[in-house]
Structures are given as C-alpha cells and as structure tokens.
Amino acid sequence: MQKIRTRIAPSPTGDPHVGTAYIALFNRCFAHQHGGEFILRIEDTDQVRSTEKSERDILNALNWLGLSWSEGPDVGGRCAPYRQSERSALYSSEIVKLLNSGHAFRCFCTADRLQELRTRQMAEKVSVGYDGHCLTLTEEQVAQKLNDGVEHVIRMRIPQSGDCIFNDMLRGEIRINWQQIDMQVLIKSDGLPTYHFANVVDDHHMEISHVIRGEEWINSTPKHLLLYQYFGWEPPIYCHMPLLRNTDKSKLSKRKNPTSIGYYRDMGYLPQAVVNYLGMMGWTMPDGREMFSVAEMIDHFDLTRVSLGGPVFDVAKLDWLNGKYIRETLSNDEFMQHFAAWAFRPDKINDIIPLIKDRVERFSDVVPLAGFFLAGLPEINEASFDHKKISADDSKKILQFTLWYLESLRKFDRTSIEASCMTLATHLDIKIRDFLFPLFVAISGKGVSTSVIDSMSILGLDITRARIRHAINVLGGISNKAAKELEKDFRDFAQVAE
C-alpha cells in the first residue's frame, strides 16, 4: 500500500487561525495513526497579501500547539522547497504540458470585460462564469498578442456537459455538473499560479495521499480532479471536514469570535487544552472520554467517525476544559513555572517596566497599576464610561472606529496606533484626551492608567480586539442598523484618509 502522507497548507495572509490548527490536527492524527507523514507547505502565491510575519506567526502558533510536521519550510525535506513562492519553475514547466495538450489556454480578457460579463450574467440570472471568449482566438491571434506583450492569464478547459462524480471519505458520492464549473484561472497575470493549480501540482509532487480540508473546498474539487486527469496523475483521496462555526452557525470569523491562536495563548490557555478541545469538534473518543492528549487521540483515531454537522466553537466549554487541565494535570511547581513563563515573558515585561516605574512608590503598587496587563477582560459596566464630554454613544463609536482602524494596520506598533488615534480623533472632531477616554476604560478597566497606546501595543491586537469588543458589549452593543450607519461613516472616512 502507498505510504500515507497528509499536509496542512496555510496561506500566510493573516493571523494564525484556529481553523488551521483544527485541520492540521486531523491531518496529523490520520497520518500518524497509519504510520504516515504529516507535512507543512506554505501557500504564498498571493504576492499582495502574503507576509513573512504571518508565516512566522503561523509556524510558531502550530508549534506552540504541538502540531509538529516532519517536512516543511523550516525543517526541509525531500520534496523541498515547501514554500510555493520558491517553486515557480515547477509550475511553469507543468503549465506548458497543459498548454501543449490543449487542456489550458491563454486568456487576454481585461478585468473590465470580466466585470461587465459578471454583471450581465447576474442581471440575466444565469450562472456566472467565464464565457470562453479567448477560446475562439486563432493560433496567429494568440501569437500576435503574446508578441505585443498583452497581459494575460492561463485558464483551464472544462467539459461542456456531464457530471463530475467523486467520492468523499466522509460524505460518499458527490456529483457536480460540469456546467457549474468555471474555466478556472491557473496562472495569474503576474505569472504565479492560483491556489487550484499550485495545490494540485504540489500535492502530486509531494506525494500527498489524502487531502483532508474544510468543506468550503467541495465545490472546487471537480477542477482539481480534472487537473489530475489532464496530467495523467493519480488523485488523492478527499475528505472534507465540517467548518468550525460562530454561535450563529456561520463560518468561524474574527468579527464574531476570537479566531487567532495567539489570542488563546495570550489569554493563558494551555496548548494541550486548546488542541484537546479542537479534537472534540466533530470527533469523540470511542469511550466518550473528553480529556485526551494528541497521542491518545492518534491511538484511537478513526477519521470516518467524524460527524458532519458544523460544530460551534464554544469558548465556555473550552474554559471548563482548560480549568480542568490546570487543576488536574499541573503540580504546584508546574503551575508556578507555567504561570511565570506566561506572565513574565521578557519582551513584554521589558516594555511594561518603563511605563510603571515612574508611577510606583512601593512594589506593592505594581499589581494595582499593571495588573490589567495580565488580566483577561476588565470588570467594567456602563457607569465606567461616565464622562462629562463623551456620551455612551460617542464611546461606542470611538471604540468601534478604533477597532476597525487598528485591524486594518499592517503593523501593530506604538507609532501606528498613535497615528491611528490621532487621525480618528481629528476626523471625529474630538480632543485626543477625550477620544482616548473610552479606550482607557476598555483596555485598562479605568479612566486613568499607563499610556493606553503603549498598553495596546504591549497587549497586542488579539487582546486589544477582545477588550474593545467587550467594552462595546458592556455599553449595550451596536444594533445592526447602527452598525450599518457606522460602517458607511467609517468607509467614507477611510477613503478620505487614504
């Protein structure tokens, strides 16, 4: 039997997401249970959004959770490189095969034409997709355009009729009509492959035997299968996992939930508790045990026993589990060590000391002054926001705008946070000291504390976001209607600011 190899293929375009960890966990368990290998590949074909920092953060986060891999960009391996941006030569040589066999074609359509086409299809209520315009080009026309250096992409051909039938490990037979499938772009005009192309080429060359991924990919599986067929390669076995959900059942998102693994680390969760919790999303130990390690999970794992209803990520249950781990698995000594390592991270403490030193007369002043750096959500209520100039509604608006603005920052540091607050205060025509008041309350729990801008940069975006959101909720939250108006306001402002 072929060796089992699975992979996690994150895209370094944002914070390390718990959904990534969830899929990584199941891939790793499946591979290891069968004596196979679990590898990590970075899918950074989006030049605009991919960042080195994000890649670093994702690797760190997965390592923190103990979800290690045997091959990857950091550890190498026989299929190196493991970063798609370093595999361009391979994609270039592979795409030529499809071009030569006629399974792929060059498309010179402009973004404008495509947009117009999409709009028309929407209006006519037919399914949207590429109309095959460039398929009619003669060889001479194509040669001419290439000669003229016209920007273009490469698309794949799709059968006109019939069904694509494939088997999903969990869901059985899935049948999708080819007419539903668009002539997917394989190579973008920047010369880099799209996910669909790079993914298939790499999975083949990296000998991936089982593709375990989120169910959001079901509809594009026909394209992937077709590529395997065009190349004459044997496709992997597919397994589409259910998606983690918000409380309202929508796909887990940072707008509604803390989704960053960094948040759980900074809030003082134990990595083994977080992984354990992810392991009980869609899966249970055969004996019903709820507390188990990854090693125990691997011993008893059965991928086909995954249940398909999208599990709601319930922080309350995670809290219970984490408490259980702290109480039942840590000795007093281990508790001390873990707590100290968490609370006194040198980088963090080094930044905090200068903020409090001038304000301290005795060491006993430190906790009242800096305790909020180590706390979760501050204990605040509506009255905490009483202010002679800033109303509760003003506070909500300031908090929400700040949150949106901070989330759009490429870099979350002192300087950019300060600049953001200044810009927003000016725009809202509020004095900066008044503007910062609700932020002081949201972040430190009090109207007076160490510099709130420094505090936010030390706490990091994950915790800052959670506290600001908590403050908005304490103030009664924002109704859908109000949110719409605020969003419009903010968009107008953001345009001016740019």
Next chain:
RNA sequence: GUCCCCUUCGUCUAGAGGCCUAGGACACCGGGUUUUCAUCCCGGCAACGGGGGUUCGAAACCCCCAGGGGACGCCA
C-alpha cells in the same frame, strides 16, 4: 439567483434497524461538603426539523419539503 454540503438537548456529542422510557459533557437551576468563594460530590431541566414511504419494528434506510451553512475571485 444557481449549485453543493449538512440537520439528535441552548452548545459539543453518543447512536451502524430492536440494547432508546434516546446516553454523556458544557452551560443553566437546585442540594451537599467548605469559616466565604471556587473546586469537588449529588440531583434536575432539556433534543431525534416536518411530511411521506420501506419494515413485524426506524433517531438510524429511501423520497419530498423546510431550515442552516458553504461555494460561485487573476483570495486561499
């Protein structure tokens, strides 16, 4: 809108046609232990989306409907 996937307590889930009067856990409520609180222990509340079949028998199999979710990018 089109297509695809899904559907057991509020939430995570057990359930492979008779062991189901549907089990466990979180949350919630009540009680006990504890100088308080928490922990811990005991108890309670609470679900098979609806309708048709198949079968001696359906939570489980089939069909229809409804609801939820996802996809429809030169994002992944």
